[in-house]
Amino acid sequence: MPYTLWFDRAGKEALTLVGGKNASLGELIRAGIPVPPGFSVTTDAYLEFIIGSLKDRIEKILSHIDLQDMTSLEEASGVIRKVMAQTPFSQKMEEEIASNYEALAKVFDTPDLPVAVRSSATAEDLPGASFAGQQDTFLWIQGIEDVLEKIRHCMSSLFTPRAISYRVKMGFPHEKVLISVGVQKIVDARAAGVMFTLNPLNGDPSKVVIEGNWGLGETVVAGLCNPDKFVVDKVTMVVDKEISLKGVECIFDGRSREVVHADIPPDRREIQCIEDQEILELARYARKIEDYYGCPQDIEWAIDKQKPFPFNIFMVQSRPETVWSQKRKEPVLGKKSVYELLMEKALSSVKIET
Amino acid sequence: MVEKKGFPMPLEIEYPKELQGWEEMYPPTYMFSKERQEWEEKHFWFHDKIHAPEAMYPLDLIFQEAWQISLSQYTTRVFCIPPAQGIAQRMVGCYMYITPVASPPPEIIGEKAALFGKRVFYIFDHYDELWGIWLKKFRALGEEMESIKVPKEFPKFEPDDTVLPEPKGYYTSFEVIEAWDRLVNLMIKGWQYHFQYLNLAYLAYLMFSDICRKLFPGLSESVIGKLVAGAYVQMFRPEEELCRLARLAAAVPEVAKILKSDISPDKKFESLRKTAEGNDWLVEYEKSKDPWFYVSCGSGWFHYEGSWTTKLEIPFGYLKSYVERVERGEKIERDLPAIDKARAELAEEYKKLIKTDEDRKAFDDTYKAVRTIYKYAEDHLFWVEHWFHTIWFDKVREFGRLFVKSGILKDVNDIYLFNRFEVPNLIEDMATTWALGEGVPSGAKYWQAKAEKRKKILEAAKKWNPIPALGTPPEEIAEPFTIMLWGITTDRVKEWMKGAAIAPADVTELKGFASSAGVVEGKVRVVKLLEEITKVEQGDILVCPTTNPAWAPIFTKIKASITDIGGLTSHAAIVCREYGVPSVTGTGIATSVLKTGDTVKVDGNTGIVKILKRA
Structure with a gap:
């Protein structure tokens, strides 16, 4: 019953232990993709936490709720999450997490190494279940105390009002829906963003579409800015660029010691946020990841401020693209012979709009 | 500033007064006219910069006359491409304008569809053997033209052996008349052969291009061109x-x-x-x-x-x-096997990205079909426009010499100032004068005065910048050449409208086909007349009405090319892709907007040319 598992030890076979996000990081590492190192706090750890320490209290609180009454649901959620935040892990669990965090810090020779703490749900493949811990990403967490606190916070995300009401409605026992938490070295990003291994606008499978902004990737993921957009042809590697006016970036503020949104200085606003060679390298990784999974992917990436190219490029997340992948199982052209296609073309005309 | 939207109507054009009399150089049916005004104004007429970028010499119009008939008949009467009709021509102040004729009524489309299916699929299946037959036939035609004997002069007396022991019965007068007629007929016949498979080759290309776009909506035009164009051309x-x-x-x-x-x-x-x-x-x-x-x-x-x-x-x-x-140990040859291999690999890479077996099969089958028949679009060009035309020009020069020798014209090349219906008049005059005997005046002074006047008109026309289009833009186009060769699209028409409304000096950006990938900045060299090609320097960006393969060695010198007219398989596009030189073709207005010395940025990935600095 491990409380923790290093990313590189747990791939898709360990999904029930480490959740979807963490398992996919494990898979990426196996595929030879650069991923910032880290570890999962397993669903076993979660189970021990809520069953070993909190089961009775949680059940008692939930027995009073009325699903129709939003206020009561919110109250119950608030109480449970507060309890979870205040209840310490078992000593053994806390020690194991602490020792992993220290080991990670030692690799980079940085005490209180900044990490990202994210929830990683096991139930994301359930229909409509993608609520689980979606917003729960904590960036730039330093020191074991903070790390533990954020892990508890992520775990408690299974007790948001929506999550509770969903489980009750669907008849899932609370202890059967589990969550894992990932603790990962953060990339001190010069620029970051997302990319798709097809063009999400038209489903074109011959393109990688990269969107990026200065700073951490959050502004792109959350849609807080107009990112730069690069459409790369997978075969010719020709890049089509759309450089945007970028207003705000997400950075770590040394003074307040937290991640803040900051105005991008005018001299960087209209500058391409990643270099040409980085665009191509990202597109190569996109192809490699898609080939590894055998289906189109939606990937988060970051470019380190300090490291030299190409060692500065990291993937921090990959999940299957769903919209076009469903459609693409059907033939686009239908089952037509060359003659039928030729006749179709011969009968067609080109519209001119003026 | 032109206030109203759209293009002027043909009869509204005002010509510079130096052009006065231009109409008499061309056959009367080439004029816009009151009698056909309604039909003409409904159509969209654009300056054909591919075949007639410059002021047209009357005799050089013969090729245009020949293709107007031939191209059109294959679409309307032979292979019967259902909704498409022919392409009509008109002259506007020494420049040729063309229009795709509007679609026929629905019942005709239905009849044509049945014939199309019966006739065209067979051609696709048998193209390779048909090409062999075509080439043999065409070479025989050229050899026949080469064998035409044009008398070097009118003899003072016909020689003995044409009179005794049995008079031949016809003499130099008839030989000259007959030689000209044969020459013209063979040229027209050659152009009938020219389109034997060309309409179908273009149609196949458009079909493949559609399929590529359905599978890969963002696939660039230059990649499709690269997939289709052949190395062994x-x-x-x-x-x-x-x-x-x-x-x-x-x-x-x-x-x-x-x-x-x-x-x-x-x-x-x-x-x-x-x-x-x-x-x-x-x-x-x-x-x-x-x-x-x-x-x-x-x-x-x-x-x-x-x-x-x-x-x-x-x-x-x-x-x-x-x-x-x-x-110096350099390699001068194009590496044909490598170009061929690169193309096969390119097709293979895209094929791998297709998700279903059915789509992969459709891609494979149509690719094979287009690769087979599209060869015609590339191979016919040498035999007709180059080899056959070279023989024609050699023969016409012989007639030119005969006119000079007989005192009808002053210069060998003055024959080109008369159209193909007028040349027989000159021949008749020459033959009649000879036949009448000694001391009889010919019409030489009349012809020579005409030649002088026409030279002046043509000189004036060269300095005139005709507008890109006239009449009413169509709502849709089905005619394959209009789409592919002349590249008439919504964007193109809009671009021309802009060009018609904005003074050339105010234009800051041009749009055309992204024909060969890559982005470069540099100085422009505008080459409007072919003689100016020698002025092109290393690293120039070539700007011209259209280019052609005989210029091939120039492409090792230039940094990019921009043309007024031409699609993805235009000569400039093919050659630029092979030499890795960025190219934007079919901008419509590049030669009128850009001046030698302007600094531009050519983006062969998007088809956009930005003017960075005016010279």
């Missing part, structure tokens, strides 16, 4: 033959020395004939010459372009630089 043979001759010469120091020297081609021939090695090389040269040096120095459409057999300084200039490059 006969149009590249002249250059390949030069490479072969350069290598042979480089292996023999005496020969190489002569070819590298700065003496005239004639002097080079003289020197080569003096040694055994030189003569050996000349034997090889002769082998290449017919047919491969029957290549025009331009597009093949104009008498003044000349060919590699008449403007020897062109091939010998190339030979000099090739020999020098061989001696």
Whole structure:
């Protein structure tokens, strides 16, 4: 019953232990993709936490709720999450997490190494279940105390009002829906963003579409800015660029010691946020990841401020693209012979709009 | 500033007064007219910069007359492409304008569809053997034209052997009349052959392009062109033959020395004939010459372009630089197997990205079909526009000489100032005057005055900048050439509207086909007349109405090319892709908007040309 598992030890076979996000990081590492190192706090750890320490209290609180009454649901959620935040892990669990965090810090020779703490749900493949811990990403967490606190916070995300009401409605026992938490070295990003291994606008499978902004990737993921957009042809590697006016970036503020949104200085606003060679390298990784999974992917990436190219490029997340992948199982052209296609073309005309 | 939206109507055009009298140079049906005004105003007429970028000499119009009939009939009456009709031509102040004729009524479309299915699929299945038959037939036609005998002069008296023992019955007068008629008929017939498979080749290309776009909506135009265009294209043979001759010469120091020297081609021939090695090389040269040096120095459409057999300084200039490059150890040949392999790999890579077996099969089948028949679009070009036209120009020159010798015209090339229906008038005058005997005046003064006047009109027309289009833009186009060759799209029409409304100096950006990938900045060299090609310098961005393969060696010099007209498989597009030179084709207005010395940014990925700095 491990409380923790290093990313590189747990791939898709360990999904029930480490959740979807963490398992996919494990898979990426196996595929030879650069991923910032880290570890999962397993669903076993979660189970021990809520069953070993909190089961009775949680059940008692939930027995009073009325699903129709939003206020009561919110109250119950608030109480449970507060309890979870205040209840310490078992000593053994806390020690194991602490020792992993220290080991990670030692690799980079940085005490209180900044990490990202994210929830990683096991139930994301359930229909409509993608609520689980979606917003729960904590960036730039330093020191074991903070790390533990954020892990508890992520775990408690299974007790948001929506999550509770969903489980009750669907008849899932609370202890059967589990969550894992990932603790990962953060990339001190010069620029970051997302990319798709097809063009999400038209489903074109011959393109990688990269969107990026200065700073951490959050502004792109959350849609807080107009990112730069690069459409790369997978075969010719020709890049089509759309450089945007970028207003705000997400950075770590040394003074307040937290991640803040900051105005991008005018001299960087209209500058391409990643270099040409980085665009191509990202597109190569996109192809490699898609080939590894055998289906189109939606990937988060970051470019380190300090490291030299190409060692500065990291993937921090990959999940299957769903919209076009469903459609693409059907033939686009239908089952037509060359003659039928030729006749179709011969009968067609080109519209001119003026 | 033009206030109203759209283009002027044909009869509204105002011509500079220097052009007065231009109408009489061309057949009357080429004029916009009151009688056909309603039909004409409903159509969209654009300046055909591919075939007629410059002011049109009356006799050079014969090729246009021939294709108007031939191209159109294959679409309307032979292969019957259902909703498409022919392309009509008109002259506007010495420039040719064309329009795709509006679609026929629905019942005709239905009838044509049945014929199309019956006739066209067969051609696709049998193209390879049909091409062999076509080439044999076409070469025989060219040889027939070459065999036409044009009398060198009208004899004072017909020789004895034409009278005794049995009078021949017809004499020089008839021989000249007949020779001209045969020459014209063979040219028209050659152009009937020209379109034998061309409409279908274009249609196949458009079909494949559609399929690529359905599978990969963002696939660039230049990639589709690259997938289809062939490496083993006969149009590249002249250059390949030069490479072969350069290598042979480089292996023999005496020969190489002569070819590298700065003496005239004639002097080079003289020197080569003096040694055994030189003569050996000349034997090889002769082998290449017919047919491969029957290549025009331009597009093949104009008498003044000349060919590699008449403007020897062109091939010998190339030979000099090739020999020098061989001696420096450089590779001068295009690496054909590598180009072929790269294309096969490109197709394979895209195929791998297709998700279902059905789509992969459709891609494979249509790709195979287009690769088979599209060869025609590339191969016919050498045989018709170059080889056949070169023979024509040689023959017409013989008539020109006869006119000069008979005192009808002053200059050999003045024959081109008369259209093909007028030349028989000159011949008749010449023959009649001869037949009437001594001391009879001909109409020479009349013809010569006409020639002088027409020269002046043409000079004035060259300085006139005709607007890109007239009439009413269509709602849709089904005619394959209009879409693919002339590249008429919504964007193009809008671009022309802009060009018609904005003064050229105010334009900041041009849009065309993204024909060859890559982005470069540099200085522009506008080449409107073919003679100016020699002014192109290393690193220039070539701006021209349209380019053609005989210019191939120029593409190693330039940084990018921009043309007014031409789609993805236009000559500029093919050659630029092979040399890795960015290219934007079909901008419609590049030569009128850009000036030599302007700094521009050419984006061959998006088809956009930005004007960065005016000269």
